[in-house]
Amino acid sequence: MDKKVHLAVVGAGSWGPNLIRNFYNLKSCQIDYLVDSDEKARKKISSQYPQIEIKSQLSEILDDPKLQAVAIATSAPSHYDLALQVLSSGKDLYVEKPLTLKSYQAEKLNKLASDKNLIIMVGHLLMYHPGVIYLKQIIEKGELGDIYYIYTTRVNLGKVRDQENALWSFAPHDLSIILYLLDETPTEVVSTGAAFLNPGVEDVVFTSLKFKSGKTAHVHVSWLDPHKIRKTTVVGSKKMAVFDDAAPGENLRIYDKGVDYQPGMADYQGSLTLRIGDIYIPKIPAGEPLKNECLHFLDCVQNRKNPKSDGINGLNVVKILQAATQSLRDHGKPINI
Known part of the structure; x- marks a missing residue:
């Protein structure tokens, strides 16, 4: 039985490579995909991690039945639309701070996750320091x-x-x-x-x-x-x-x-x-702290735990x-x- 969490990372700009590095080095994780619309960013990650499949659009990977979770590390204005796609496809979600730019968006994501019994974790890094x-x-x-x-x-x-x-x-x-x-x-x-x-x-x-x-x-x-x-x-x-x-x-x-x-x-x-x-x-x-945060997310996905920095925590910060x-x-x- 494969005990690793199959993960995709979306975004390889300023913060995404840090997430990739930490998740990649954890035994309980396998990064299957990196998604980024920028060709230069895709090539850079591909040269560093040839085992990771590189895609330009999130929609290209969400039908993969092996994929369990998606980590979003893109700019804040894109968080809501990407998170909505991830949760709608039945995958657990990690998203960098802030969760969204509007509280009603965060509320909608939390309801969707609750209805589908999915996990939302927000990258409030210092809670893991x-x-x-x-x-x-x-x-x-x-x-x-x-x-x-x-x-x-x-x-x-x-x-x-x-x-x-x-x-x-x-x-x-x-x-x-x-x-x-x-x-x-x-x-x-x-x-x-x-x-x-x-x-x-x-x-x-x-x-x-x-x-x-x-x-x-x-x-x-x-x-x-x-x-x-x-x-x-x-x-x-x-x-x-x-x-x-x-x-x-x-x-x-x-x-x-x-x-x-x-x-x-x-x-x-x-x-x-x-x-x-x-x-x-x-x-x-x-x-x-980032390694601790990544480990916590993987543990929550594997054991269906509620994250410390869950969607409600993310909503409260956005409010x-x-x-x-x-x-x-x-x-x-x-x-x-």
Whole structure:
């Protein structure tokens, strides 16, 4: 019995080759097809992986009964139409972030997958980062106490896009982390930004989220910044934590810092005591997030499990992006979700 998942990868542009490399090197996967409309991209993959059959159109492969799943790594505007074809043909689906550009499209894909008992997994990569997983675990154990707020910074100089703004390019990573860590979705979104290089395409965006529990979150994204920063800061009642994706080997730091309340004192200010303790850098097992993500998808396909970053997770991120876009256009007006 063939225990390998028979897979096709659609898209060999900037990200597709990374997916191909990871899936190709996993024993539980066999890449049967690569689909790309660009002849140059097809030739490049064909020279590197002669065992993979190369096609120019998705429709050429979907009738293959051996094919079990399709991974889509094309530009975001094409995701919905391609995903619809994949699910309609009865194949499981992996799609890079964002799932779609409109929430109604994501809802339709989720319903179709549910009706056909198929899997949708979205490439929210950082949910599979060992540092983020460790951070999630210590939050669940209560080591940070009650979570007050989270803020993220994802800035760099470049790569400047001419159509997709910084919000849609960068923020899906941070939004997926926030939803994963807090295990709830926001009720209100406020977003402001500015387009300096290309009219109508924001280079910098600031987005704030409010949650029913009282927690808040803030996301700062930009490709017009002198620094390369990829940080997530979590502030709790007991401790604080910083996940730094740009710090190899020291991705996570736990800070024994906070403000303690001393009951029974008449003066409120006098009853608050600052606590500044040690900084702890936990030893976290190494592992490439993309490899972990690919392994998880294959496991879900083989054992019919619901992915951690499933279609509903993808839908929730799209809803926030959509609300943030509306708030941007309305000059920072709060948008309810």
